Amino acid sequence: MAVSSGLNEPGTLQQLRGSNQSGMRAYNERLVLSLVRRHGVLVKTEIAQMTGLSAQTISVIMRALEGEELLKRGEPIRGKVGQPSVPLSINGDGAFFIGLKVGRRSADLVLIDFLGCVRHALHIGYAYPEPDAIIAFVRNALAQMTSVLDEGLRDRVAGIGIAMPYQLWNWHEEIGAPRAVMDRWRRIDLRSEIAGMSSYPVYLQNDATAACAAELIFGHHGARQDFIYFYIGTFIGGGIVLNGSLYAGRSGNAGALGSMPVPGRDGNSEQLIDQASLMVLEGMLIADGIDPSPLWRTPDDWSGFEVHVARWLTVVARGLAHAIVASVSIIDFETVVLDGGMPSAVRERLVEETRRAVLALDLQGLDVPAIEAGTVGPIARALGAASLPLSDKYLIDQHTLMREA
Amino acid sequence: MAVSSGLNEPGTLQQLRGSNQSGMRAYNERLVLSLVRRHGVLVKTEIAQMTGLSAQTISVIMRALEGEELLKRGEPIRGKVGQPSVPLSINGDGAFFIGLKVGRRSADLVLIDFLGCVRHALHIGYAYPEPDAIIAFVRNALAQMTSVLDEGLRDRVAGIGIAMPYQLWNWHEEIGAPRAVMDRWRRIDLRSEIAGMSSYPVYLQNDATAACAAELIFGHHGARQDFIYFYIGTFIGGGIVLNGSLYAGRSGNAGALGSMPVPGRDGNSEQLIDQASLMVLEGMLIADGIDPSPLWRTPDDWSGFEVHVARWLTVVARGLAHAIVASVSIIDFETVVLDGGMPSAVRERLVEETRRAVLALDLQGLDVPAIEAGTVGPIARALGAASLPLSDKYLIDQHTLMREA
DNA sequence: AATAACTAAATAAGAGTGATTTATTTATTG
DNA sequence: CAATAAATAAATCACTCTTATTTAGTTATT
Known part of the structure; x- marks a missing residue:
């Protein structure tokens, strides 16, 4: 029943509390x-x-x-x-957590254990996301999720996290959904709806930021303390990790990386989302009369699209490189993590091309960050969703230090 | 004698300590x-x-x-x-702090009290900064600084902060100093030199970041929790404030804002420092055969340069606007503070023009931050230097929470 | 092989510190 | 004088630290 946003309560001016x-x-x-x-x-x-x-x-x-x-x-x-x-x-x-990822083409529900292992997973596909369908999906699935646990462990489920695109309703055109359906998203508060189904605390976070949380908590990396994370999906988003904890920002909208201004092909400035997203690749394919649907249907195999993928990667890497250099001018990140909904071979090429594109820019006065691929895999967003209650209840972060009962 | 870098020890991987x-x-x-x-x-x-x-x-x-x-x-x-x-x-x-600002044309030494009021100030001018001269200046001045305090208060001086440009030696050309002199800066550790003069702890920080610290601690603003600060001096730099405390970064080089890529006049990308700094205005004046020295000699009166200042402001505002939009794409700052070594009327115009320039950019997906002028005044950098020991000893910050004896 | 000396990990007991709770005092209004 | 709010003293509680002890092994010596 409890409703909680994640690490920092957006909107709420969190007063500085004393410690006991x-x-x-x-x-x-x-x-x-x-x-x-x-x-x-x-x-x-x-x-x-x-x-x-x-x-x-x-x-x-x-x-x-x-x-x-x-x-x-x-x-x-x-x-x-x-x-x-x-x-x-x-x-x-020791504890279990439920994560819900709402995407453009499908929703995933996972139950993970305290180590981040997936104990149970459910999946539904759709042409476009509808609130009622997703709510029904979760309602039916919840009991099933916990039933895979031994009797004695069921009360150790500590909460539900939701990962979904920020202001989904603004993207009806890109998502290919009727405006009326997407308008329903505007009116519905998915977090409250799901909170009403159980007594678990429910957390909501931007999907890319959630993926970043998964990388932070479950990723295989050497104790990185500061990094910036880019997730290239239908859209692009990301997350910021400072001092070993996710920085969600005052309004919960830190890491709005898609809005970063980058030089466009015609010399004008564009937003990063116009260069670095699957929508751009999709657009390239459609422009050439090719059916893009395998991009989503077989996200591990894009072998039919080699020419377009190569062209797309060049654009993406150039845009990312600008965004990365701008980022390290503000915060001296030691590492940049790139991830996204693409075959791992493509992701590796993206990392490589981005490294080159960064080095081609003017880096005077900056330390060049390491650029690496994400290590969590395709379930990063769902895992990240599930990591929200874990992080809130069991891990330190800069803010939650002194505010226990 | 103690040598300390400021808020986070750069280089040192600060382990997470327990609390008692x-x-x-x-x-x-x-x-x-x-x-x-x-x-x-x-x-x-x-x-x-x-x-x-x-x-x-x-x-x-x-x-x-x-x-x-x-x-x-x-x-x-x-x-x-x-x-x-x-x-x-x-x-x-209650306590007193000494701040040293080393600039391109002059150095300032101030003694401030616990409220940030300047109790004593000393100033030397020079054609270019020389290590030996500055060390001698400080050595002679230290005793004088504390002697203005009542006998019983002298042991309340809590430390010395230094604010100077990052890697000063890289700027010999812009500063107009012989290469040999500037190379001496590379070899000298000003912090250790000054630490050797007394038993006070000594802190060193980039001058623009120090100015940001002054704005945070002594500025007249309504409890801003997150802001980004730009200081336009000979060069440009800045600082980041997150959750009400200065974020100095892993390497102490957060806020390297001069290195931010921004669109240049010819369509190519430039660094912000090439658009938004007094060097650029100076260059404009020299190009037209005008003596730029009044810029530094009468920093409160630029009345002779109206035409060039107007042209310069347009360029600066455009560059800043890009940097600001990039910043809020990464961290959702609620406020942007602009300050610099210029007459306050010019600063107000800069704020106004920057506001307009920001609104002319593509802001989709972002909250527009408030853009305001700095409130500390021309001594921001020296005051910021002095604020370093204050902050370290008496104020909370995100990191120092649990690490007392 | 048996024994003694040594070392490291773990922890129990007691001391110390600081926040909380409860009760009391103080100063003021109506 | 009753009611109320601020301030604080005393008692209590929770937690970490210090000191001392126990346990379980290795290493050196006989």
Whole structure:
């Protein structure tokens, strides 16, 4: 029933709150969970060193987390002097989260465990997204989702996250939906609708930003603290990670990367979305009389479109390169992550071309960021949706530090 | 003797530290100081409400801060039911800070009090900055600076901040200095040199970012939580404020706004510094055979240059507008602050023209930010330098939360 | 092989700190 | 004088830290 937006409550001027013992303890527990998640396996003394907390404090916290079954102990490590150390790791069965991705052609519902493994997934396709259909889909699916869990684990579902394009109703033309249907999106509050179905807290986030969250929490990368993430789907969007936590912004609209001004082909300035999105590739195909529908139907195989894909990649890389250089002029990101709804081979080529395009620009005064492909895979958005309640309840972020009960 | 970089230690991967009671208390004290600074005057119950802390806790904290003479009580407010409430405000004599600005034509040294009032200021002019001269200037001035304070207050000087252009040595041509002199800058570590003169901690920051810090801490604005700041001087730079605190970035080089790509006059892309800086105006004047030196000699009166200033403003506003739109595509800043070394009338015109230029761009998908002039005045950079130790020791920021002894 | 010395991990007990709760005092209005 | 609000003292509670102890191993010596 609870309705919550995600990391920062947009609109709400979040007052600076004081801190008390329970807030401190909660912070330390989240810190431990975050560290164990990042490193996979840690022993207590390592955590004590990393956090600067005393061994005894860590001992107490660990026992509590183990008692809640959020952490589990491994086989003691022998062969070193002294008492064997007990490695601790995230207990996959510790908590579960539901993620809903609403896309242009389909919706996905996933149930993930505390490690980010998908325990159950449901999918519906459609010509265009309709609120009623999606609400019905979720309503029918919810019970089924949790029923795959053992009886005793069902009360560990901690919340539902939704990932969908920002202001979906503005895109009726691009999505190919009747205006009337898309107008219904404007009037409906999907978050409240879904919140009404259960007692879970419900979170809503822009789909590209959610994908960024998935990359942050579940991605395979070496503890990146700051990065900017671009997700190239039907549209383009992204997310910002600062100091190891997602920055959603004052209004929840940080990372509106599609609106970034970039030089157009005719010398005028365009928005990045006009160069770097699947809509552009689709337009190229249609202009040449080719049916673009395999782009969506077989997102792992675009082998029929080689010529157009190559042309498209050049445009996308050029646009991205400008956006990247502008980004690092503002925030000195060490890494840029590129991802999107495309075959992984195409994504690798995009990364390569973007690297080249960045180096072709004037970089004086800047550190060149590393440019890498996303590591989460095609379910990034649904996984990111599910990561919203996880992050809110169990991980530290810059803002939630001192505001527990 | 201590050497410290400012808010985040660049290069150092700041580990996530745990929290303990002293960290909690320090956080709450900084929180109270920050709130009183922001609101000017507050009574204890207001602070208790704002922070969510109990009245008793605030009572204890306030007594401690009053005991340290960081806060001072005002006349009790009578005329309401109940015991009169005691308004508390920042005690200007509570702490003092020294700021050094190193510029292209001059250096300034200021001593400010806890309220940001300048208690003493020294100035030297030069044709170009030389390390030895500046070090000698500081060495001779330090004793004089503190001697203006009453005997009992001299040990309340909390540190020295330095504001100077990033990698000064790269600009020998623009600065008009012999290459050999500027190369000495490359080898010298001004921070260590100055740290060696006293036991004060010394902080170093890019001059434009320091000006941004001054705007954040001493500016007259309504509690802005997120803004981007542009400082147009000989070069251009800026700063980023997120969640009410300066974001210096991983490498300390966030806000390298001069490197932002913007459309050039010939259709190609240029860097913002090539459009929005006093160097550009200077170049325009020289190209027309006019002596530009009054720009620096009488920074409050550019009345002789009306034609060129008008032309320059158009170029600057167009460049800034692009940079602003790119910025809000990444971070949804609610406000843009423009400042620089120019007469205030010119600055007002710049704000006006920039507002217009922003509205002429494609803003789809973005919230238009408010664009305002800086409120600190011509000493922004020196004041910002002095604000670095203040901020580090007495104000909350997102990172310093939990890392006290 | 048996034993002693050493080391590291884990944790129990007690101390210390700081926020909260409860109760009381103080100052003022009506 | 009753009602009310601000301020705070005392008692309580929660959490981390320090110190000391236990446990379980390795390494060196006999």
